[in-house]
Amino acid sequence: MKELSDRSRKILSEVHPALAAVIEQAAAAGTWQVPPLSFIVTEGMRTLERQKQLMAAGASKTLKSRHLTGHAVDLAVIVGGEVRWDWPLYSTLAGIVKAAAHTLDTEIEWGGDWKSFKDGPHFQLSWKAYPL
DSSP states (O other), X not given: OXXXXXXXXXXXXXXXXXXXXXXXXXXXXXXXXXXXXXXXXXXOSOOHHHHHHHHHTTSOOOSSOGGGGTOEEEEEEEETTEEEOOHHHHHHXXXXXXXXXXXXXXXXXXXXXXXXXXXXXXXXXXTTTSOO
């Protein structure tokens, strides 16, 4: 089984346990893809200050981000040891994460499914199942 990096695990330790479990499951499942798909966790819990910085940079559109409460993570696909941002890779990753969530009976939302401001690296616990 391909393991998440220590840095990714540290980030996951600060988010909701149900979300952390989904991401761990997805990391294990990614090794079964052909070719195998691996990823890192780039962000989890955020401070309000960090969220404001991302809004100012245009990388976020809200101050009500699920990152502020530990209900969201951002992932980055790794290909050949390098972070890649190609949209098809994130569609594949979303399928893996959604399957892991289904296996664990955890409702998640993928930023790539949003109608506006599509955010391929973003995964969060659903507002409905995991309200604040």
